[in-house]
Amino acid sequence: METAAPVHAPALLHRLAEERVTGAFTRAGGTLFLVDGEIVHAESAAATGLELLLTRDCALSPARWDAALTRAERDGGVARQLMAGGQVPEGVLDLCRRTALYDAAFFVLASGGGPGRFRHGVRDRLGAHGGVPPMVVERETARRLALLDRIWPDARLDVLPPVPTARAAPAAPQDVGVPLSAVPDRRLPVLRLADGVRTATDIARALARPAFHILVELRRLAAAGLVTPAGPAAAGTPHTAGTAAAAATPFPTGARPSEAPGAVFDAPDVELLRRLRDALEAL
Numbered sequence: 001m002e003t004a005a006p007v008h009a010p011a012l013l014h015r016l017a018e019e020r021v022t023g024a025f026t027r028a029g030g031t032l033f034l035v036d037g038e039i040v041h042a043e044s045a046a047a048t049g050l051e052l053l054l055t056r057d058c059a060l061s062p063a064r065w066d067a068a069l070t071r072a073e074r075d076g077g078v079a080r081q082l083m084a085g086g087q088v089p090e091g092v093l094d095l096c097r098r099t100a101l102y103d104a105a106f107f108v109l110a111s112g113g114g115p116g117r118f119r120h121g122v123r124d125r126l127g128a129h130g131g132v133p134p135m136v137v138e139r140e141t142a143r144r145l146a147l148l149d150r151i152w153p154d155a156r157l158d159v160l161p162p163v164p165t166a167r168a169a170p171a172a173p174q175d176v177g178v179p180l181s182a183v184p185d186r187r188l189p190v191l192r193l194a195d196g197v198r199t200a201t202d203i204a205r206a207l208a209r210p211a212f213h214i215l216v217e218l219r220r221l222a223a224a225g226l227v228t229p230a231g232p233a234a235a236g237t238p239h240t241a242g243t244a245a246a247a248a249t250p251f252p253t254g255a256r257p258s259e260a261p262g263a264v265f266d267a268p269d270v271e272l273l274r275r276l277r278d279a280l281e282a283l
Contacts (some may be wrong), residue, residue: 024122029107030233031122042104045189047211048204050100050126056208060088073146077127099130101150102140103210109141144212152219156229161202162194162218168226171263183226190217196230208220 003274013025013032020037030044043049054060059083068081072083082088168191183191193203200218204211 012118013134013138016118021118021120023118024124025116025118025122027108027116029110030104031139032105032108032134033122034134035123035129038133039101039105039137040057040128041126042101042108042132042137043124044104044107046107046201048100048209050096052124052208053096053207053210054082054088054093055098063173076124078125085230094130096125098132100138101132101211103212105137106141106144106212109138110145127241148219151216152223154222154229157218157222157227158200159216160229160231161196161199162221162227163196163230164191164194165226165228167224183195183221183224187217187221190214191221191226194218194221194227198240 010027015024017037023033023036025032029046030042033040033041051065057060064087068078068087082093097157114146114270148158174178190203193206198206200214201211201217204214218227227233255272
């Protein structure tokens with residue numbers, strides 16, 4: 001029995017997978033690199049790059065990463081250089097590579113950036129082996145979009161700099177503000193960097209964390225009434241579920257948002273949102 005293909009990604013990507021081609025598939029949100037029809041690497045200006053993930057918790061220094069890049073131009077991919085020199089354990093490299101792949105692919109596939117174009121034979125600088133079928137990456141992207149919408153159905157924080165609300169002010173009265181001690185440790189650094197200037201991408205890179213994880217934390221901070229977007233979203237902003245382009249992009253069955261993201265909301269029922277947040281974190 002033939003399985004129906006998800007309709008979220010462009011048909012071209014499905015055809016490339018079926019034909020087991022090698023090359024680079026590019027949309028507004030970034031590029032997916034395919035080898036034999038499977039995605040081996042992804043890059044996006046909105047995502048956190050592999051080098052930041054590797055240099056965050058690994059012994060790899062930025063200087064060694066740069067050296068691997070230089071050698072890779074002569075002697076093969078970066079992954080081969082890092083493992084050959086024993087600078088990064090294979091398991092660590094694979095974990096960081098797949099984290100970076102899914103992080104960047106989210107912005108490519110969720111961009112609503114048109115059908116895309118393909119360049120045959122183009123290889124990524126990483127030179128990694130062991131890809132992921134596009135259908136798997138596509139399903140994960142749809143799951144992430146649905147998760148964001150469940151947390152807080154307003155996608156403006158995905159592209160606009162977050163601004164702390166009066167409730168997040170450290171000096172606010174107890175009945176108005178939320179003490180910083182009540183904010184989970186993993187969310188507190190994000191809140192501290194929400195200054196109305198940095199975007200989610202900027203915060204992710206400052207913390208060397210995957211950009212999608214920061215989107216999740218910002219949506220949860222918004223649900224708690226602690227941050228709000230700096231201004232109105234620009235029409236047609238890539239990858240934002242609330243834009244006209246993304247709203248027209250069909251979701252796989254079961255992943256369609258229950259409410260239209262991007263709408264301007266009245267003042268939220270904070271107590272209800274707190275209960276929803278607690279329920280989600282308990283899952």
